[in-house]
Each structure stands twice: as C-alpha cells, then as structure tokens.
Amino acid sequence: MTSDVNRSRLENKTTMAGSDDIVRSGRTGEPLLVVEGLVKRFPRLDYPVLSDVSFEVPVGGFTTVIGPSGCGKTTLLRIVGGLENPTAGRIIIGGEPSVGPARNKTMVFQHFNLYPWRTAIDNIAYGLELQGVSKEERRSRAREYLSLVGLDGFENHYPGELSGGMQQRVGIARALAVEPELLLMDEPFGALDALTREHLQTELQKICAQASVAILFVTHSIDEAIYLSDDVLVMGTKPGRIVREFAIDLPRPRWTYDARAEPTFAETRAELWSELEQELSDADSNEEP
C-alpha cells in the first residue's frame, strides 16, 4: 500500500521533470538536520578532530561530506547518528535536539555490518523487531524493502551467501525499513568494485525518489559526491572543518540522462578537485617530521 503511494509520488516527480519546470531535488526549504558548532576532541590528541562544524540538511535533501582521509568525516557521521558524543555543539533533527541514537535516524555502514546469523529478510526486519512491530507486519514490510532494493527471491539467504553489492542492498533496506527521516551513509559503496558501485549509485537515487528521506552521505569519491548530491560539503583536516559548500545544479532524476557527461558535472568536478588538492597539500605540510 505504502509502495503504491511512493510510486505515484515518483511518477509525479518524473513527469514534472519532463515538463518545462525542472525539478532539482526532492528537498523543500526547511531544514531537517541542523548541526551547530560541533567540536570533537579525543584525549591525547592536541588538535580537535572536528572544529566548529555547522551545516544543515533540508527535508528530503541529499548532502555529501567529502574530504581527505582522517578529516573526521566518519566521526562527524557517528556523532550525528548518536554513536559518539560531541565535545561541544548540538544536533537538531526536526526541530528537536537529538542526543544518542533515535528511531528517526539510521545508518548504512561501509562494511555493511549485516548480522551473519540472520537471513536477508531478518536483517532487514531487525529495526522493526526492536520497535516491537508484530512478526507478520515486519515480515511483509521487510519484504517490501527487499524488493525495493531488487533482491526478490533472496530473503532466506544468509549474508555469507550474498555478494558485496547484494549485502549492501540489504544494508540499505535494513536502514530504510524503519522509515527514518534521516539516513546516514558512511562510505556505503567504498568496499565495492567500481562497476557495482556505479550501479548502486543509480539504484540509490531511484530508491531515494521512492522513500522520502534526507541523506547525509560520506565519501571520498568526487564523482560519487557530484552524481548523488544536492549539496557537497568539503572538509579540511587537522582540525576537521568545513572549508566550502557546493550546490550541485544537475536536474533530477539524474539516471535518465548521462549526468556524468554534463558540462556542469565537469566544472564542479574541477572546482572540487582544486579545493581538495589544496586541503591535501595543507595536510602534507602540516605533517610532523
């Protein structure tokens, strides 16, 4: 039933994109996630891992954090998810301060983190199970999300019997099945081969078009960031901070045309590169002998 509603919304969006009015994204103006002055220090580290990080993710928006490794982007994501505590600063979701894990946000992990002792369908149903959803209902909802990620027929497979790409599909379905407002994705395609990766990027966009969810995405692939996002935040390292924001002006849905071949794509790519290169050389010169 819900998938019907989602599908009709998806069709709406597609037809609108086809008309003269170009739809850029599913986002509206109001922020869903507000990150305010986030600071994270670790003991025995003389500089903060995160220093005064502030940004917003709008409802239904797709924001990507990109930066050199060690810039604290995973830490940032884990703090937003409530898996770690900030030294200072606030996380606000839907107008309410959000401390610790909560039902309105979930995470997709780089190494999938599927429970090897649960079949695909039981992995997807895990969050629902913890919320006390009845067995029948969580089965049928999990099956919906299983088919949303294109894994029909694999419900009784254990993760060990699935390829990396399929495992991450399960990871995405597990996170979406609890119908969060905010989905955190920590280099979700980083452990996959290049082909699977590009394929899943497209799949993710299709899935996002059906599930209304805001996404905060972490990657170190520039192409991935541009292809997927409405906004890209470039992070610098030591201390980790946001050095620049890019808005990506590519019409959606982007899988209907060769978005990667657009001039805008190449321009943004070049700009992002020079920004990141700057950060990398700064990081090198900061390195202690």
Added chain:
Amino acid sequence: MTQDLAQSEIALDHARAKEKRSDRRALLLRILSIVVVLILWEIIGRQYELFLSYPLAVLQAAWEVLVVDNELLVAFGETLRGYAVGYVAAMILGTMLGYLMSYFKVLDVALGPYVNALYATPRIALIPLLVLWVGIGFGMRFTIVILSAVFPIIITVRDGARSVADEFLDVARIFVAGGWRTWRTTILPGSLPYVFSALRIGAQRSLIGIIVAETLAALTGTGRIIQDYGQFFQTDRLLVPIFAIGFFSIFMTGALNFIQRRVTPWERR
C-alpha cells in the same frame, strides 16, 4: 542484475557439490586407514600379547565384560551418572557466569582472580581434598566434573562474548536496542561459536577429571575397573573401557558439533 544473481546462486551450488564430493573421499580414506591399522595391530599384537593384545582378543574380552559379566556396564552407568549431572550443571553455571562476567565489569573484577587461579590449578590435585569433603561416591564424581569443566567454560564464554565485533554492536545501538535486547540479538548469537567451543572443552576436561578421580580414589566406576584390569595384566580387558571412553569422547564432540550446526546454520562453510 538478474543474471548476476543467478550466477552467484549457481556458483554457490557448485561449491556445495564439490564440498560433498571431497567429504566422501575423506570418509573413504579414513575407513581405509582404520582397516590398515587394525590389520597391522592384529599381526603384531599376536606376537606381544601381554603388551599390545590384538583386536580379536579385545573383541572377545568386550563380549565377556559387557554381556557375560556385565561388570563394565555397571561401572559405566556409575561414571555416566556423575558425569551427566555434573556436566549439565557446569554447562549452565559456566555459561551463565561467563556471560554475566562479560557484561558486568564488577563481577569480572570480583570473580576473575578465583576463576583464573582455579583454571590454572590442575583440578586433579584437589582430589584428596574432595575425598575429605564429599567422600568417594557420586558426590565426588559430580564435584570433580564441575570443577574440571566450569572454569574453561566460564573463560571461553566470557572471552567469546567480549569478542563480538563493535560493528555489530553499532548496529544494535543505531536501532536503539536496550541492554537486554543487545545481548539477545547481538552478543548471544555472535558468541555462539565460542559457547560450543567452551562446551566441547568442558566435555573433554570433565571426562579426564572423572576417570582420574575414579582411578585414584573410587571403589567403583570405569576408572577403578581400568586400574583393576591393569593390575591383573588383563590387557585385552583393559583396552575395552579405554576404547569405550575414547568412543564416548568422540560421541560427545560429535553430538555437540551436530547441535552447533543445527543452531548456527549460517556458519555452514
């Protein structure tokens, strides 16, 4: 994509078929090896009957002590009773304490020294003390089995529960699982392989414990009977309970492996 999926399924099936074939070959080789050893033993054993005996004599002795005299079955029964009750108690106690110690740091700090010290002490050295405390009957068998099995079980279960990867605990946390549910959905299934290792180790240690205790201090039981046959140079008879103990140990390990495969189907290689 569909093709992709189909291929991965086919590959899986091939791998399983191959596994079965190699399983069958291994079994054949094992049987062959046993037959060769038995034949060699029969030939050489007949030359040195006192020291080695030989398979046919052992078989005949087995018939005598098991069916004609019936004395071995009585002894087994006695040993088994102490073993079964003690092992089940050690299993429950050890698993519970192992999990509790992994979960509550206070408990680990408080009980850790005793567990580690008793684990390191050969429990067999306690037998004279046990005779003093609980006598030489069922009480001693029961006690020595618990003492032999419970400490390795506690330590293995505790370490297993602690070794459950942070990445799994992250999942439980992100989906807002409380303490009890984190344990039930994440720590318990994640540590099951360790629990079965613990139970196997416990089964073996307690078997050693009970046989040694009976050999040293009991008037009845399997250990006593081995001692008696040895003293009267009845080598063929002596080998019957020894083999029986060996088979029993193999049976215990096999039963636990069987249950483990049933309980942890995802571990199928």
